Amino acid sequence: MEISAPGVFISGPAVYDPVQADGEQVVTGVENSLTDLAATLAHILAGGMEEPIFDADVWVRMEELAGTCGKLVAAGADPTPFAAALDRVPRHNAREETLYHLLRAMALWDADAATRVIEILTADLESGQPRHSLIQADYILRAMIFGVWTNRIKLADPGAHDMAIRRLWHAMLNQYRAAMPARDPVPAHARQRDLIVITTGQFIRGAHQPSTDMLDFVTKLVLRLGRRVVLVNTADGPVKSYFPYLGNFVSSVDRELAAGTKLVIDGLPIPFIHLPLGFTDPQMASEARDQILALKPDLVLSFGTLCPVSDLCRGLLDVVAIPYGSYLPFAEPTWLALPRPLNPGETPALAVGGLTPDRVIRIEYSYAPPPAMTVRNKAALGLGDDTILTLIIGLRLAREVTPDFAAALDAAVQAEPRLFFLFVGQMDNYADLVAPHPALAARSRSQGHETDVMGLMAAADLYINPPRGGGGTSAAYALSRGIPAYSLNSGDVGVVVGPAFHLSSYADFAPATTRYTDDPDLRGQLQEKAKARFAEISSRERMLRQILDGVKAMRAKG
Template identity: 25%
Template structure:
């Protein structure tokens, strides 16, 4: 070989082709000719790591980093080597240095996201140390990205407080789309339970509420909507209803099914003229790694005005699939709604920015799809469950609150099928975990709890129903991984209910629909007293802590009489709170009230 570079090039070709022995020999030749060569040290370290020699890899890649401390790749691979030796804190700090270098270079979200994900798997103290490392070296001037990234790393609500303080203090520093997308990043991370420290509840009722109101006001002001919108006069009747949702995603998305169900009942059972407005308010082209992907997905075939069909019904819908939130798109939505001229707007779900833009011009009712305080500018804000209270709500929100129960429409179910046919071995207690976001919701604490339950019940099994990507890898690390079955999307989840001992709820905000369907089929729910599932299930199915959670689940598996009582209570609970038709009738009464509120 004539030069070191040529030797290194041939070595890397061998390495890429899997000929690591030849690659290692040539890397060592380079080092013999040029001691301390960073690339050769690094790649030789990678060979060592791939060959199961992580301690050697740490030494070699560490030398490479010392020779070239500005390379994100070297820091990242040093992190992998340190992780393999069990030095998790040092690994996290290496990943943090790589992440900071990439961010300061203006790197796109892909690699930054991957590094953030590696850091998030560690304990809270380690995550805080990594976040501090990033914070100390962060050189970009983007306040929103900085604090969003730091929260993603350590889950400290203080970062979101700093972000919202900056916007509330001087909103003109930021564009409307940036204010909008920063909001969705915060809202969705908090919805997923990503906060690890700080008072998330106080932040929600304080800074985040103020931020949301400012966002709506700034959007209306800068997009000149007050001049553009038609102001409706009270009519004393409700014949036309615009149901505005944040997104319609088609089959498998429970909020989409619920939005359609409310719309078709208003239309077919109560004779109202209804149109669903699908603004895809969270859709974005480009980077926003702080908003989970499922939040900004769109359904391509939902484009423009059309009629959609489900439940044997057909409902008119107008969709705006453009992946942006700008003046042109918002003006088009405003013009369409004004052309329809509804008597009332139903904001389907909280944080419904598009619906709230009309709050000064038309009667708007907020129909939350989740428990807790919904962010809304609507004239009336409905409850999610009958027992909802306004404790700790802002005073003006409490005045606009009206009691309500969301109600449910059961999905169809087919003939009985055996457990084996559903993908689960035939014998032993069967616990269900159901959801569309279990990659995010079934965190390490819940998996540890599930493992403990299976330790206690050696014949039991857990079935996980719902689309997942990363969760199976984490399940594989459990002691009892062979008794946890990931089934993917299950078309007829009620067929599983016939075999289920209980429905296990992770600590999460969502999940209300799947819990309601389990109750309807007599499946007892086990949940802590927080989030939608606790609201839907009620006190008979909530427990105080993890120890009580294990006791309840074990009792349901081992005490037939107790299970029978809980099963009867489950059916009774659904019968008392699940009547969707009654909910729609009540919604119409509130719509009439909103005409004069």
């Protein structure tokens, strides 16, 4: 089946979309005390901690109970009665321990519980008689990563949590290997030197920036670098829920693509392999691995994270892992291409995956903004010329704009009344978020989903990044227009914008905007710095050459 893939998509970073459980609320509203919730918990789990696994109705009721409790605790309610009731539910095995700690993470905002879940899973898989299935471990891992990414799950020690995830992924790969037949490596002399297999864990059409990037990577490799390419969508994200207390998290998928064997990208035909949607079990992974081995490619480029098929090709072919952003991917490749300097403290994380710092290829991840469709100005947005229009852009703003960030923006408006914040992206909770902050409520607006971000940016003065891991694409787009993009020195945006636009705290933003607005010379300098930074991260061809040249150098070292 041949599927046309248009060369331009709507911009916006996204990986997964959460799906909430349907059904009536068991308990709702702040009028329900946690003592009442504790009694309800004891009643629902009278049959044991694992009841939600075996009874769909109990699953739904407990999801709702945990969600209600989490809201009350976040609002300042005393969690002691609920925690005590939870502690009284017996726990006899590893899966019951996992359920217990997931409930603590989601209902009580226990910042240690998420890491304990990962540690329990790892120990269970390595026990020889695991209580969790591999599909349950995979689901919990992906859902928890997404929960942390979107501020749904708190962490007491992010570094320890990251290491725990890497150890779990290593244990999961060992489970795969134990269930798969061994294969011999493809000798270097037998490989097709011009053929590259690209794997990605999620490829969909529409407002999905990694997929948009992938189209450009493929065409650049073929048209500019003279390679043949086979694109493989391993489609690893879950399409249904396999464990409670994780918001019924599922991955976004493109079901029409699942039957495809060829993509046509701007008229260029590309061979395409699509694995069955959802969890990649060992048999599927084995078949996909063997299919890739039969192609005898020179190289496998694995974009993203948590791709068992790519990691299982290591030792049989040369595999390079490339993150969609600045994070250190959860992967065990031959080499890693990283779009930032390696932090010396990350050496232990590399070691879990069998890597050392000398197996890291330094690259600059690149961005390609779409053209503006309709250029707008402040008047078109109902704003005065003296407004300091500042954009906050994202597909998950409802989670990324935290109450603390909203309070920081409110303080910024009080310090610099000319500021006006435009939230660009779906944000159903906007009214509730700004209600406690009169200054922000008066000097902000929710724009909703925007199909022409570049046209909107023509009216903007500044960009500010909320606390999140992603967001690099929209920050790069701002830089491309000479818009200073401010961020804390963290996440993808911290890497994209560079030191010139790092904030030590959000309290620094208001004075920075005043200086920028009132000093024409400084404004010109910062606009040039923004454009110069974008020039460093805007060549897809250069990025791909960095990867290929890095592989050549690694092979030469032996």
